[in-house]
Structures are given as C-alpha cells and as structure tokens.
Amino acid sequence: MTIPFIEPFRIKVVEPIKMTDRAERVEILDKVKNNLFKVPAEDVFIDLLTDSGTNAMSDRQWSAMMVGDESYAGAKSFYKFEQAVKDILGFPYVLPTHQGRAAEGMLFSKLVKAGQFVPNNRHFDTTHANVMALGAHPMDFSVDAAEDSAIDPPFKGNMDLEKLEVFINEVGAENIPLGMLTITNNSAAGQPVSMDNIRKTAAMYHRYGILFIIDACRFAENAWFIKTRDEAYAGKSIREIVLEMFSYADGCTMSAKKDAIVNIGGFIGLRDEKLKLRISEKLIIHEGFITYGGLSGRDLEAVAQGLYEGVDEDYLRYRESHTRYLGKVLQDAGMHVYQPTGGHAVYVDAGKTLPHIPKDQFPGAALANMMYVEGGVRTVEIGSLMFGHKDPASGEMVLAKNELLRFAIPRRVYTRSHLDYVGEVAKDLMAHADTIRGLRITWEPELLRHFLADLEWV
Ligand SMILES: *Cc1c(COP(=O)(O)O)cnc(C)c1O
Numbered sequence: 328m329t330i331p332f333i334e335p336f337r338i339k340v341v342e343p344i345k346m347t348d349r350a351e352r353v354e355i356l357d358k359v360k361n362n363l364f365k366v367p368a369e370d371v372f373i374d375l376l377t378d379s380g381t382n383a384m385s386d387r388q389w390s391a392m393m394v395g396d397e398s399y400a401g402a403k404s405f406y407k408f409e410q411a412v413k414d415i416l417g418f419p420y421v422l423p424t425h426q427g428r429a430a431e432g433m434l435f436s437k438l439v440k441a442g443q444f445v446p447n448n449r450h451f452d453t454t455h456a457n458v459m460a461l462g463a464h465p466m467d468f469s470v471d472a473a474e475d476s477a478i479d480p481p482f483k484g485n486m487d488l489e490k491l492e493v494f495i496n497e498v499g500a501e502n503i504p505l506g507m508l509t510i511t512n513n514s515a516a517g518q519p520v521s522m523d524n525i526r527k528t529a530a531m532y533h534r535y536g537i538l539f540i541i542d543a544c545r546f547a548e549n550a551w552f553i554k555t556r557d558e559a560y561a562g563k564s565i566r567e568i569v570l571e572m573f574s575y576a577d578g579c580t581m582s583a584k585k586d587a588i589v590n591i592g593g594f595i596g597l598r599d600e601k602l603k604l605r606i607s608e609k610l611i612i613h614e615g616f617i618t619y620g621g622l623s624g625r626d627l628e629a630v631a632q633g634l635y636e637g638v639d640e641d642y643l644r645y646r647e648s649h650t651r652y653l654g655k656v657l658q659d660a661g662m663h664v665y666q667p668t669g670g671h672a673v674y675v676d677a678g679k680t681l682p683h684i685p686k687d688q689f690p691g692a693a694l695a696n697m698m699y700v701e702g703g704v705r706t707v708e709i710g711s712l713m714f715g716h717k718d719p720a721s722g723e724m725v726l727a728k729n730e731l732l733r734f735a736i737p738r739r740v741y742t743r744s745h746l747d748y749v750g751e752v753a754k755d756l757m758a759h760a761d762t763i764r765g766l767r768i769t770w771e772p773e774l775l776r777h778f779l780a781d782l783e784w785v
Contacts, residue, residue: 448467511671646671706733
C-alpha cells in the first residue's frame with residue numbers, strides 16, 4: 328500500500344471559516360488600498376499569508392500551558408524551555424524573546440555598528456530591516472541557482488562561498504561583526520542548505536574571525552531535507568542532524584512561531600557566556616527579565632513542548648509531502664511553481680506566470696490580490712514590493728532578484744481538501760491571467776514597506 332501523505336494527527340478542536348463572495352472581496356480589497364496585510368482575517372477563507380505563528384498547537388502543548396509558571400524570575404517553565412533548546416539545538420545559553428525579530432534586534436544592537444556589513448545566504452525581511460536600522464548593510468550571497476525557478480538541485484538555499492570570500496576580502500573582516508546563514512532560506516523560496524554548506528560557511532567565517540549565527544527559524548525542515556536529499560545522512564535521525572547543524576555555529580536567532588509550532592515566541596541561542604551577559608542588559612530593557620524575555624510562563628511551556636514535536640519524523644514527512652502536494656496542485660493549475668517546493672511554502676514565480684506585468688508593477692502582488700478576489704485565498708508577495716529599495720549610494724531603485732508569490736502553509740491547520748480548493752481557485756484565475764493588471768504604490772513607509780503601503784491598480 329502506498330500512502331501519498333497522511334496527517335499524523337486527528338482533529339479535536341475546530342474553528343469555522345467564512346466564505347465571502349467575489350463582490351464583497353472586491354470591495355474589501357479596495358477599502359484597504361489593495362494591501363492584503365490590511366484585510367481583516369475574518370474576511371479570508373484560506374489564509375496562506377504566513378506559516379508564522381499560525382500553527383495549530385497539540386493537546387500536549389495546551390496542557391503544558393496549564394502548568395505554566397508565571398514567576399517573574401527563575402520560573403520552572405523557563406528551565407523546561409532552556410532544557411528543550413539545549414537538548415535539541417545544543418546551545419548552552421538561551422535568552423527568550425517575544426519573537427524572532429526581537430532576537431535579531433537584541434543580538435545585532437550589541438554587535439553591529441553603522442557602516443558595517445552582515446552577510447547571509449539571503450536575509451529575511453525583518454533581519455534585513457534590523458541590520459538597516461543600525462545603519463549597516465545586509466549582504467546576500469545565495470548560490471545563483473536560487474534565482475532560477477525552473478531547475479531543481481537539492482540545496483538551492485546554499486551560500487555561495489566564493490562570492491562570500493571575495494566580499495570578505497573586499498570590505499575586510501574587521502567590518503563584518505557577524506555572519507549569518509538562514510536555514511531554510513525563506514527569502515529564496517524556502518530552499519534548504521546542505522550540511523556541507525553549513526560546515527564550510529562556518530569554516531570560512533571562523534577563518535576570518537567572524538562570529539557565525541544561524542537564522543534557525545525552520546531548522547527542523549532543513550534537517551528533514553538533509554536526511555532525504557543527502558545520502559550520507561539517510562541513516563541519521565533528525566535529532567542527530569539538527570545537533571550537527573548547530574554544532575558549527577556560535578549562536579542562533581530563532582522564531583519559535585515557525586518550527587517550534589507555537590503562536591508566539593523566539594530565542595537567542597549562544598555558546599559564549601560573556602556575549603549572553605552583554606545581550607542580557609539590552610533584553611531586560613526591551614523584552615523583559617532574562618528568564619521570560621517578553622513571554623509568559625505558559626508560552627515558554629508551549630515552545631518547550633513544540634520543539635520536540637517539530638523534530639518528530641512522522642510530522643516532518645507529512646509536512647514536506649503536504650507542501651509538495653500544493654505545489655503540484657498549483658502547477659496543474661498552470662502557475663510556474665518554483666522547483667523544488669520548499670518545506671513551509673510553495674513559491675510561484677509570478678514574473679513568469681504573469682509575463683505581461685513589468686517588475687516595477689509588482690506581478691507577485693497583483694497575483695496575490697487576484698487570488699484573494701477570485702477565491703478568498705490570501706498569500707504574500709516576496710518580490711520587489713517586499714525587497715525593492717533605493718540604493719543609498721546611487722539613489723536608484725533596486726528590484727528583487729525574483730518576483731515570487733508565496734503560499735505559506737500553517738502547521739497542522741489545513742487539510743488536503745483545503746489545498747484542492749486553492750488549486751481550483753488558481754485554475755479559475757489562470758483562465759484569465761492575461762487580463763490581470765499591475766499595481767503601483769501611492770504611499771509607502773521607509774522600512775518594510777510591503778506591510779503598510781497603499782497600492783492602486785495600474
Ligand atoms: C519569521 C522569520 C524571522 C523573524 O521572526 P518573527 O518571529 O516573525 O519576528 C526571521 N528570519 C526568518 C528566516 C523568518 O522566517
């Protein structure tokens with residue numbers, strides 16, 4: 328018997344979702360100036376905006392929350408949380424934060440100075456913004472394969488080590504306070520990074536005396552891809568692979584809203600106690616005392632339990648095949664699906680899917696808005712609306728490397744029939760794709776413009 332994939336859980340609590348009609352959705356989108364971030368969630372039927380914090384928790388997580396210790400200092404729940412991070416990621420020092428961006432903000436503010444450079448395979452939007460906010464420069468060195476949505480090598484999330492080394496020599500290691508690697512590479516279509524590349528990236532940073540920090544949000548999915556795509560690791564357990572991945576790093580920033588399967592939370596993992604103490608001062612001012620970091624005791628409990636569930640192999644097998652299934656459904660609907668599908672999301676190459684829309688009219692955002700109008704499906708553009716910015720030196724507009732539309736899948740939330748519905752909507756939309764218009768910005772904030780910008784149809 329072959330089972331394509333099956334949910335390794337059953338449903339105990341349900342949440343009704345509301346179907347709207349097309350005319351209502353046209354009106355709703357118009358009212359929020361064509362920015363899906365501003366659509367009330369109640370007016371969305373299938374919400375694939377993000378996999379961040381949108382996860383369904385297990386009965387064990389909910390029951391762990393009931394024993395949350397809400398003491399200000401030294402709560403039992405903190406020690407459980409710390410133990411889970413030690414067990415699974417192997418970092419001896421852990422600082423909780425309210426989410427991933429706070430972990431980045433706290434760590435960077437102690438290490439990064441204006442004018443310096445932070446390399447990464449590809450920065451996520453908040454990581455990018457946290458570096459920029461300090462007057463420093465986020466630099467991306469993904470392998471070229473990441474820009475080609477049609478080819479499917481196994482580890483398209485990798486760092487291009489040659490480009491990285493040229494850059495380090497160009498600006499000087501003394502101007503690089505830390506180097507990062509994002510696993511999986513969210514901004515490059517959720518593609519994984521190989522163990523070999525993690526090891527070599529670490530070795531390069533360390534050869535130049537640069538601190539190596541992993542952006543760890545989807546570490547469990549990355550480990551699953553290593554296990555299933557690299558023969559040398561086929562016989563290893565996910566737990567072993569995860570420990571090896573982190574063994575090369577000096578620290579990590581983590582959004583627990585991803586692979587710890589919770590709704591809020593994050594942390595910084597470190598090996599250096601002195602650095603932990605430096606960041607602790609900052610943490611106490613901005614997030615809270617070092618044993619809760621902006622979270623309640625019950626949140627810490629949910630993260631601790633969720634970390635173990637996130638590395639469960641049955642869960643990861645289901646997770647990957649569920650995502651792959653959506654990729655197939657969208658491909659069959661006629662969209663150009665980025666190959667191979669990642670762990671947490673399916674990325675559609677909107678530039679290729681809507682070739683008549685110029686890049687500076689945001690084909691990804693146009694396709695996203697029309698998926699909403701067509702069927703109440705909310706997705707997110709990962710392209711020039713999100714990453715386009717004025718080059719500080721030349722003043723010229725820099726567009727994104729790819730115009731992608733991301734269908735992110737909340738963990739343990741939607742079933743296969745929800746995915747089939749998304750496929751039907753995509754099919755209907757693709758039947759009149761050539762009539763979809765581009766968008767232009769009528770107002771934008773300085774940083775992270777995609778969240779708040781107002782847009783109009785061209
Ligand atoms: C989500 C995410 C972050 C930021 O985490 P938040 O919890 O949303 O603040 C950082 N890096 C990557 C790769 C992410 O996916």
